[in-house]
Every structure is written in structure tokens, then in C-alpha cells.
Amino acid sequence: MNSYICLFCLIAYCIFLCLKNSCSMNIKTFMNQFFTNKYVAFAVTIAILILCSLPSREVPLSTNINDKAAHFLAFGIWSFCWQASFGKYIQTILLGFLYGILIESWQGYILPESFHRSFDWYDAIADGIGVIIGVGLWKLKNLLNL
Numbered sequence: 001m002n003s004y005i006c007l008f009c010l011i012a013y014c015i016f017l018c019l020k021n022s023c024s025m026n027i028k029t030f031m032n033q034f035f036t037n038k039y040v041a042f043a044v045t046i047a048i049l050i051l052c053s054l055p056s057r058e059v060p061l062s063t064n065i066n067d068k069a070a071h072f073l074a075f076g077i078w079s080f081c082w083q084a085s086f087g088k089y090i091q092t093i094l095l096g097f098l099y100g101i102l103i104e105s106w107q108g109y110i111l112p113e114s115f116h117r118s119f120d121w122y123d124a125i126a127d128g129i130g131v132i133i134g135v136g137l138w139k140l141k142n143l144l145n146l
């Protein structure tokens with residue numbers, strides 16, 4: 001539960017950083033400033049590490065499909081934020097693949113067995129697909145000038 005409070009505070013702080021200099025902005029401007037903020041990209045990175053480090057009994061996902069969807073969604077958001085902040089397509093994709101494999105290695109080889117976490121190639125594949133989709137959505141957003 002403390003991990004969720006920590007994540008909430010981290011996200012709230014990022015929103016505060018985006019809002020502190022501009023009180024009157026429309027939602028489009030806010031969203032652009034939010035996603036292009038490097039603090040948000042790093043906060044999402046830390047949030048994924050924290051959530052993937054929780055013991056499996058504390059994770060509110062009950063099925064294998066939900067687990068893969070959570071990996072896909074988390075890494076899609078991660079790559080969208082990183083692409084928005086740093087703007088390097090190939091580097092974001094490669095870093096995302098590497099981060100996904102490192103997270104799986106962390107779960108499988110470093111976390112204690114009592115956490116009931118393991119290395120899962122299917123999770124790494126879901127991470128990679130999420131990374132590609134997140135970068136693609138950022139590119140689509142720019143093409144449509146949203």
C-alpha cells in the first residue's frame with residue numbers, strides 16, 4: 001500500500017511541476033506540457049520499477065491476460081512519455097526493449113523467491129509491443145497535429 005501512496009505523490013508532483021508556471025492553459029497545452037516534461041518520463045520509469053518489484057500477492061491482477069495487458073499498457077505509456085520528452089525514435093525503442101528485459105531479469109534473478117516473481121519472455125514481448133505502440137501513438141499524434 002505504501003508503494004501506491006509513493007506513486008500517487010510522484011505523479012502529483014509531476015502535475016504540480018507542469019502547472020506551476022501557467023495557471024490559465026487549455027487541456028491540449030497542459031497535456032503537451034505534461035507529456036513532454038522529462039520529470040514525467042522519469043517518474044513513469046520509477047513507477048514501473050516499483051510496481052514490478054512488488055510481491056505478486058500485492059499486485060491487483062488476477063489473470064495472465066491482465067498481466068500481459070498491464071505490461072503492454074505500462075510500457076506503452078513509458079515509451080509515449082520518453083518519446084515526447086526526448087524525441088529519439090530508435091533510441092526510445094531500443095531503451096524500452098532493454099528496460100523491459102532488465103525488469104524481467106530483476107524479477108527473475110534478483111528479487112527474493114518469496115515475492116513469487118519470475119522472468120517471463122511473454123512479459124518482455126508485451127513490454128516490447130507496448131514500446132512500439134507508444135512510440136507509434138506519439139508519431140501519430142504529431143502527424144495529426146493533436
